Amino acid sequence: MSNCSRTALVFAECADGKLRRVALEALGAARQLVQDGGAVHAVLVGGGTAASEAAAELAARGAGVVHVIDDPALAQFAPEAYAAAIGAAVAAVRPSMILLGHTAAGRELAPRVAAAVRGGHIADVTAVETTDGGDAVFTRPLYAGKAFERRRFLPGAPWVITVRPNNLPLADGVPPDRQGVIAALPFTAPPLSTTVLAIARKADAGGVDLAEADIIVAGGRGVRSAAGFAPLQALAQTLGGVLGASRGACDAGYCDYSLQIGQTGKTVTPKLYIACGISGAIQHLAGMSQSRVIVAINKDPEAPIFSIADYGIVGDLFEIVPLLTKRFQLLLSQPGD
Amino acid sequence: MNMVVLVKQTFDTEEKIELAHGAINEDHVKFIINPYDEYALEEALRLREKHGGRVTVAACGPSRAAETLRTALAMGADEAVLIEESGLGEDGHTIAAALAAAVKELAPDLVLAGLFAIDRGAGSIALQVAERLRLPHAAAALKIEIHRNVETPAAAASPADTELAQSPSPDFTAVVQRDTEWGLETVQLPLPALITAQQGLNEPRYPSLPGIMKAKRKALHHLTIAELDLTPDDLNPRTERLALLSPPPRAAGRKLAGTPEEQADALAGLLRSEAKLF
Numbered sequence: 001m002s003n004c005s006r007t008a009l010v011f012a013e014c015a016d017g018k019l020r021r022v023a024l025e026a027l028g029a030a031r032q033l034v035q036d037g038g039a040v041h042a043v044l045v046g047g048g049t050a051a052s053e054a055a056a057e058l059a060a061r062g063a064g065v066v067h068v069i070d071d072p073a074l075a076q077f078a079p080e081a082y083a084a085a086i087g088a089a090v091a092a093v094r095p096s097m098i099l100l101g102h103t104a105a106g107r108e109l110a111p112r113v114a115a116a117v118r119g120g121h122i123a124d125v126t127a128v129e130t131t132d133g134g135d136a137v138f139t140r141p142l143y144a145g146k147a148f149e150r151r152r153f154l155p156g157a158p159w160v161i162t163v164r165p166n167n168l169p170l171a172d173g174v175p176p177d178r179q180g181v182i183a184a185l186p187f188t189a190p191p192l193s194t195t196v197l198a199i200a201r202k203a204d205a206g207g208v209d210l211a212e213a214d215i216i217v218a219g220g221r222g223v224r225s226a227a228g229f230a231p232l233q234a235l236a237q238t239l240g241g242v243l244g245a246s247r248g249a250c251d252a253g254y255c256d257y258s259l260q261i262g263q264t265g266k267t268v269t270p271k272l273y274i275a276c277g278i279s280g281a282i283q284h285l286a287g288m289s290q291s292r293v294i295v296a297i298n299k300d301p302e303a304p305i306f307s308i309a310d311y312g313i314v315g316d317l318f319e320i321v322p323l324l325t326k327r328f329q330l331l332l333s334q335p336g337d
Numbered sequence: 338m339n340m341v342v343l344v345k346q347t348f349d350t351e352e353k354i355e356l357a358h359g360a361i362n363e364d365h366v367k368f369i370i371n372p373y374d375e376y377a378l379e380e381a382l383r384l385r386e387k388h389g390g391r392v393t394v395a396a397c398g399p400s401r402a403a404e405t406l407r408t409a410l411a412m413g414a415d416e417a418v419l420i421e422e423s424g425l426g427e428d429g430h431t432i433a434a435a436l437a438a439a440v441k442e443l444a445p446d447l448v449l450a451g452l453f454a455i456d457r458g459a460g461s462i463a464l465q466v467a468e469r470l471r472l473p474h475a476a477a478a479l480k481i482e483i484h485r486n487v488e489t490p491a492a493a494a495s496p497a498d499t500e501l502a503q504s505p506s507p508d509f510t511a512v513v514q515r516d517t518e519w520g521l522e523t524v525q526l527p528l529p530a531l532i533t534a535q536q537g538l539n540e541p542r543y544p545s546l547p548g549i550m551k552a553k554r555k556a557l558h559h560l561t562i563a564e565l566d567l568t569p570d571d572l573n574p575r576t577e578r579l580a581l582l583s584p585p586p587r588a589a590g591r592k593l594a595g596t597p598e599e600q601a602d603a604l605a606g607l608l609r610s611e612a613k614l615f
C-alpha cells in the first residue's frame with residue numbers, strides 16, 4: 001500500500017460524554033501511519049453538546065474530518081448499534097485502516113468491524129514503528145507480557161488496529177490553518193436484537209479504567225478482608241490513582257474480579273504500580289511487569305514481587321500504607337523541585 | 338438446545354515463555370484449556386443439564402490440541418471437532434473463517450467462547466465468528482439464563498436475518514449479566530447468539546474418572562480446511578508475525594531500610610526526586 005492511498009478512520013471513544021485519552025493516542029498512531037499525503041478521519045458516536053467539544057479537540061489535533069453520528073440508539077454503548085455506526089462511517093470514508101482503543105468497547109467492536117470488512121486485526125498494540133518507505137510494524141504483548149511479538153499487515157485488505165491505553169503518545173495539536181472540519185454523518189440505527197434491561201453502575205469507577213490509570217494501588221491476599229482495602233483506597237485517592245488486585249484477593253472475595261490484574265485478568269502499564277500484600281506469582285507479574293515504576297510492600301522479604309520492584313518495603317502494609325498516605329498528602333501540598 | 342463451545346489449547350499459566358530460534362520453546366510445556374474457554378464449557382454443560390441438548394466443542398489448532406478436546410469430552414461435552422490449522426497460518430482472519438464455517442454446519446442455538454485466549458490475548462476470533470455468522474453477541478458474561486419462549490418476543494430479530502437461518506424460530510432468549518467498565522449490565526438477546534465468558538461466571542468442574550473413561554468413546558472429528566466451505570480469500574492471512582521478543586529485563590531495585598516512618602518517607606522522597614513522579 002503506498003503512502004498516498006492511506007486513509008485512516010479513528011473511533012473516537014468517549015466516556016461520560018468526554019473524549020477518552022486513548023482516542024487521542026489512536027489519533028496519534030493514525031497520523032503516524034498515514035504519513036504525509038494521507039487522510040485522517042475520526043468518528044464520534046453518540047451526540048449531544050459534549051460531542052461538539054470532543055469534535056473540536058479531535059479537529060485541533062489533526063483529524064481532517066470529524067464525523068459525528070447521532071441517534072437515540074447510540075446514547076449508551078451498545079455493540080450492535082455502535083458497530084453499525086462505525087460501519088456507516090466506513091462506508092462513507094472507505095478507510096484503508098481503522099483504529100480503536102483496546103478498551104472494553106474497542107475490544108467488542110474491532111473484531112466485528114474487522115470481520116465485516118474482511119480485514120486483519122492487530123490487537124492490543126503497545127508500539128507503532130513506521131519507515132520512510134511506508135512500512136508499519138506493530139508491537140504487542142503475548143501471554144500478557146511474558147513475551148512480545150512484532151507484526152505487520154499483509155497487502156490487500158483493510159487494517160484494524162486496537163491500541164493499548166497509556167502506551168502511545170497523544171496526537172499533537174496542529175496549526176489553526178490545518179484544523180479539521182466537523183460534519184454530521186446521516187445514520188439510522190438498524191433494528192437491534194439486543195436490549196439492555198438494567199445497568200448497575202460501579203460506585204467507585206470514577207470513569208477511570210484500570211488499563212488507562214496512571215497510578216494503581218493493588219492489594220493481594222495480604223489485605224485480609226474487603227475492609228482491608230480501605231487504607232489502599234485512601235492512598236489511591238491521595239495519589240489520584242485507582243485500586244487493583246491480585247487474583248488471590250478476588251478469589252477470597254475481598255474485591256470484584258473486574259479489579260484483577262494478571263495473565264487471566266487485566267494487563268496494565270501505569271506510571272506507578274504499588275503492590276501491597278501481593279506475593280508476585282508469575283500470573284500476576286505477567287499483567288503488571290511493564291509498569292514504569294513498581295513499588296512492593298510485603299512482610300515477607302523473600303516474596304518474588306521484590307525481584308521486579310524498583311522500590312521495596314519489607315513491612316506490614318497496614319502500618320506502611322497509612323504512613324505513605326500521610327506522607328504524600330504533605331508532599332503533594334508542597335511543590336516539587 | 339444445541340450448543341457449540343469454541344476452545345483453544347494454551348500454555349499453562351505457570352509456564353515461563355522461552356524463545357529459541359525465533360520461536361516459543363514448547364518442550365516440556367504443560368498445556369491446558371484456555372481458562373476463559375473452560376468457563377464457557379462449564380456453562381454449556383450446566384445449561385444442558387437444565388435445558389437438555391448437545392454440547393460440541395470446536396478448536397482450531399495443531400494436532401496436540403486433541404488432548405484438550407479429550408479433556409473437554411471428559412468434562413462432559415458430547416462431541417468434539419478439531420480443525421487442523423495447517424494452511425491457516427496464525428492469523429485471526431483465517432482462523433475465524435475456518436471456525437465460522439465449522440460452526441455454521443453445526444447450526445447451534447448458542448455459541449459460547451472465552452472472553453480472550455491468555456496466549457495471544459487479542460480477544461478477536463470469537464467475535465469475528467459472530468460477525469461472520471451475523472449473530473448478536475454478549476461479551477464478558479458473569480451470569481447466563483436461557484428462557485424458552487412461549488411466544489416470539491417482539492424484541493427478537495427475525496431469524497431469517499442470520500446466517501444460521503436453518504435453525505428453527507427463535508425458541509430461546511438469553512438474559513446475560515455482563516461485566517463492563519461502567520458496571521454490571523443485564524442484556525437480553527434472542528438465540529441464536531454468541532456469548533463470551535468472563536472469569537467469575539462459574540467454577541469449572543474437574544473431569545471425573547467415569548467421565549474420562551466415557552470420553553474415550555466419544556467422537557472427536559478431525560477436519561482439514563479442504564473439508565470446510567471456505568473461499569480462497571478466507572484462506573488469505575491478513576497479518577504476519579515478523580519477530581518474537583522477550584520483555585525488556587527488569588532488574589530488582591532496592592529495599593528501603595529503617596523504621597516504617599523512615600521507609601515511608603524514603604519512598605515518597607524517591608518517587609519524587611528519582612522516579613520524577615510527583
Ligand SMILES: Cc1cc2nc3c(=O)[nH]c(=O)nc-3n(C[C@H](O)[C@H](O)[C@H](O)COP(=O)(O)OP(=O)(O)OC[C@H]3O[C@@H](n4cnc5c(N)ncnc54)[C@H](O)[C@@H]3O)c2cc1C
Pocket residue numbers: 219220221222223245246247248249260261262263264265266276277278279280281282283284287297298299300303315316317318350372
Ligand atoms: C489458571 C490460573 C490463572 C491465574 N491468573 C492470575 C491472574 O491473572 N492474576 C493474579 O494475580 N493471579 C493469578 N493466578 C493466581 C496466582 O497463581 C496466585 O495464586 C495469586 O496471584 C496470589 O495472590 P496474592 O499474591 O494476593 O496471594 P498470596 O500468594 O497468598 O500472597 C499474599 C502475600 O501477602 C503478604 N502479606 C500478608 N500479610 C501482609 C501484611 N500484613 N503486610 C504485607 N504483606 C503481607 C504475604 O507475605 C504474601 O506474600 C492464577 C492462577 C491460575 C492457576
